[in-house]
Amino acid sequence: MRTLVLAVVLLLGACDGDDSRRRAAEPVSEDPPSFCGDRAEEVGERVEALLGQMTLEEKVREMTGYRDTFLGPLFDAGGSERLGIARFRMADGPRGVRGGDATAFPVGMARGATWDPELESRVGEAIATELRAKGGNVLLAPAMNVLRHPRWGRAQETYGEDPHHIGRMAVGFIRGAQRHVVANAKHYTANSIEATRYDVDVRIGDRALREVYLPHFRHAVTQGPVGSVMSAYNAVNGDKCSESRTLLTDILKEDWGFRGFVVSDWIYAVHDGVEAANAGLDVEMPAPVAWEELMADVESGAVDEAVVDGAVRRILRTKLCFGLDEMEPFPESVLESEEHLALAREAAGRGIVLLKNDGALPFDAPQSVVVVGELAAVVNTGDSGSSAVEATKTVTPLEGLEARAPGAAVLHVPGPDFTPDDEAAIAEADAVVVFVGLTGDDEGEAIFGDGDRASLDLPREQDALVSAVADLSDRVVVVLEGGSPSLVEAWIDDVEALLMAWYPGSQGGDAIASILYGHASPSGRLPVVWPRSEGDLPEFDNESLQVDYGLWHGYRYQDRGGLSPRYPFGFGLGYTSFELSDLRTSAGAIDRDGALAVEVDVTNTGAVAGRETVQLYVSYPGSAVERAPVDLKAFDQVAVEPGETKTARLVLEAADLAYWGAQSDRWVVEPLDYRLRVGTSAADLPLEATVSVRTWD
Numbered sequence: 218m219r220t221l222v223l224a225v226v227l228l229l230g231a232c233d234g235d236d237s238r239r240r241a242a243e244p245v246s247e248d249p250p251s252f253c254g255d256r257a258e259e260v261g262e263r264v265e266a267l268l269g270q271m272t273l274e275e276k277v278r279e280m281t282g283y284r285d286t287f288l289g290p291l292f293d294a295g296g297s298e299r300l301g302i303a304r305f306r307m308a309d310g311p312r313g314v315r316g317g318d319a320t321a322f323p324v325g326m327a328r329g330a331t332w333d334p335e336l337e338s339r340v341g342e343a344i345a346t347e348l349r350a351k352g353g354n355v356l357l358a359p360a361m362n363v364l365r366h367p368r369w370g371r372a373q374e375t376y377g378e379d380p381h382h383i384g385r386m387a388v389g390f391i392r393g394a395q396r397h398v399v400a401n402a403k404h405y406t407a408n409s410i411e412a413t414r415y416d417v418d419v420r421i422g423d424r425a426l427r428e429v430y431l432p433h434f435r436h437a438v439t440q441g442p443v444g445s446v447m448s449a450y451n452a453v454n455g456d457k458c459s460e461s462r463t464l465l466t467d468i469l470k471e472d473w474g475f476r477g478f479v480v481s482d483w484i485y486a487v488h489d490g491v492e493a494a495n496a497g498l499d500v501e502m503p504a505p506v507a508w509e510e511l512m513a514d515v516e517s518g519a520v521d522e523a524v525v526d527g528a529v530r531r532i533l534r535t536k537l538c539f540g541l542d543e544m545e546p547f548p549e550s551v552l553e554s555e556e557h558l559a560l561a562r563e564a565a566g567r568g569i570v571l572l573k574n575d576g577a578l579p580f581d582a583p584q585s586v587v588v589v590g591e592l593a594a595v596v597n598t599g600d601s602g603s604s605a606v607e608a609t610k611t612v613t614p615l616e617g618l619e620a621r622a623p624g625a626a627v628l629h630v631p632g633p634d635f636t637p638d639d640e641a642a643i644a645e646a647d648a649v650v651v652f653v654g655l656t657g658d659d660e661g662e663a664i665f666g667d668g669d670r671a672s673l674d675l676p677r678e679q680d681a682l683v684s685a686v687a688d689l690s691d692r693v694v695v696v697l698e699g700g701s702p703s704l705v706e707a708w709i710d711d712v713e714a715l716l717m718a719w720y721p722g723s724q725g726g727d728a729i730a731s732i733l734y735g736h737a738s739p740s741g742r743l744p745v746v747w748p749r750s751e752g753d754l755p756e757f758d759n760e761s762l763q764v765d766y767g768l769w770h771g772y773r774y775q776d777r778g779g780l781s782p783r784y785p786f787g788f789g790l791g792y793t794s795f796e797l798s799d800l801r802t803s804a805g806a807i808d809r810d811g812a813l814a815v816e817v818d819v820t821n822t823g824a825v826a827g828r829e830t831v832q833l834y835v836s837y838p839g840s841a842v843e844r845a846p847v848d849l850k851a852f853d854q855v856a857v858e859p860g861e862t863k864t865a866r867l868v869l870e871a872a873d874l875a876y877w878g879a880q881s882d883r884w885v886v887e888p889l890d891y892r893l894r895v896g897t898s899a900a901d902l903p904l905e906a907t908v909s910v911r912t913w914d
């Protein structure tokens with residue numbers, strides 16, 4: 218069988234385009250990803266026994282939410298007392314549990330900037346633990362859409378713009394969360410506009426779909442392996458995601474071997490219940506709307522009962538594999554526990570990205586600090602959409618700065634207008650920190666409004682505030698907040714330092730202060746490219762009901778266009794310096810189904826401890842199709858003491874070098890000399906090596 222698959226794959230690969238040396242390399246998964254481990258057989262038998270006892274009404278009940286939990290925060294679905302089947306009890310979300318006290322972690326984008334899947338796994342586990350304390354068993358997270366444009370209102374919820382990076386971070390979260398509950402990879406797929414999210418049809422060619430808008434979801438399925446997936450509101454290539462057989466059955470369930478269940482995004486995600494059932498949707502949430510008539514549709518023959526059985530089988534399998542029938546709630550003491558607050562602080566600190574530093578940071582034991590801007594006194598945790606969290610234990614940046622500066626006078630000048638006394642204080646202060654950025658009033662999920670940003674500019678009065686402070690002091694540190702980059706061209710040359718703090722969660726104030734005072738060295742790296750102007754990005758059209766997505770956005774778009782970003786993808790400064798050396802590869806050539814181990818030495822050449830994220834990008838000289846100038850394929854992070862050298866270890870699989878052959882409908886790995894480029898951002902790649910991929914020719 219395997220030989221046959223291989224032969225077919227080879228044949229198809231050889232037919233793609235006009236270069237017959239190119240070969241197909243879709244990795245064929247022989248063992249479907251399982252979250253059931255060695256219980257799969259026993260669970261399978263129990264599922265069949267239950268199915269055999271269920272009426273059609275009971276089966277349909279498994280597939281829908283309840284009207285009385287329609288508004289959440291716990292959304293129930295399915296379950297049967299008669300048969301002893303547990304209900305799904307679902308709750309958001311990506312930055313903490315929604316509904317009542319919970320730890321507000323930094324948003325996904327801030328955690329994406331940590332580039333640390335292990336830390337993300339601890340965050341996923343902590344959120345899942347808090348969900349268990351609230352009686353939930355399905356966590357509606359992680360949000361893992363590609364950030365195609367930073368004006369997207371929900372930019373804050375996802376991890377960044379690059380599918381490899383998003384996939385790695387999401388798998389970290391999923392593995393942590395699934396120690397306690399079922400995780401949910403959302404929103405599948407190409408969901409990256411708010412204003413038209415319910416209706417927009419995103420047109421994507423096969424290559425862009427496979428290479429840009431699917432790989433991270435595939436990674437979540439095969440490597441998580443995630444227990445549930447949420448289909449997006451938007452349509453892709455004419456089909457609502459909840460009604461797309463191509464996405465739900467052909468790709469997700471058949472190609473990738475997904476064994477869990479697919480839940481619709483909430484209200485308005487399903488228009489045609491028959492289409493959705495036949496396409497492979499398993500659960501309609503938050504209540505039966507399109508599936509109000511599902512029983513009748515089965516009775517009339519519009520939906521085969523085997524389709525319903527297939528969905529119920531997946532639902533029951535997930536419930537039993539994750540032990541939902543035996544799950545006990547955790548004690549409420551885990552909510553905002555000291556341990557979780559410390560983790561929120563750690564994640565916030567690790568996600569902060571130092572973008573500019575002309576020596577103003579860290580502070581050198583200042584006697585007087587002036588803090589400017591209203592945001593300094595705000596716990597700015599993000600938007601008020603479905604991912605909002607009601608934290609009760611919080612630290613504002615001002616409180617954080619005061620707590621970490623015993624002995625120093627900290628003065629808050631909210632602005633925007635300054636009195637002569639304010640001006641004098643700013644001019645004379647040892648350190649001046651200006652807080653600017655966005656809040657949930659400027660961007661967020663479109664529940665009641667638009668949600669997307671009107672532009673990438675900061676509010677005009679904020680630009681004016683920074684400039685006014687820069688006129689008074691030459692020790693100006695700007696701390697910027699928000700879910701994605703804002704343009705800083707108006708004042709960046711006039712200030713001494715810039716930190717991107719994102720929405721740093723309930724403990725963010727302390728994390729920001731710890732970096733300003735040098736109690737920690739910043740190690741966040743940009744998970745998105747930072748543009749100089751909106752014209753340097755692809756168009757963001759949140760009015761049309763049909764939009765086209767191509768292969769290029771983010772750093773790849775900028776690189777192809779020869780544009781120079783304000784700050785490159787993967788970039789971030791620290792308080793120490795690193796030297797990368799001695800790039801080693803395990804081989805000079807690999808087979809198309811092989812993998813390459815890559816090692817790089819990282820020496821901390823500065824005076825304080827720090828972390829470096831080593832990034833491996835690939836270039837494709839001589840490729841038969843257009844490729845990105847550099848493509849992120851692996852990364853590893855090392856914590857290094859001053860004077861110490863550590864080794865970063867990266868793995869590159871030949872399958873990661875493939876492009877999607879649109880004519881052959883297969884992944885194609887070309888027999889090329891691939892150029893590996895290693896460094897600390899997409900624009901700083903000093904180490905190089907070449908690896909060739911061997912074929913059967």
Ligand code: BGC
Pocket residue numbers: 309310357403482483484603
């Ligand atoms: C959002 C989802 C969320 C769901 C439940 C939807 O509007 O798009 O991300 O999980 O609501 O709150």
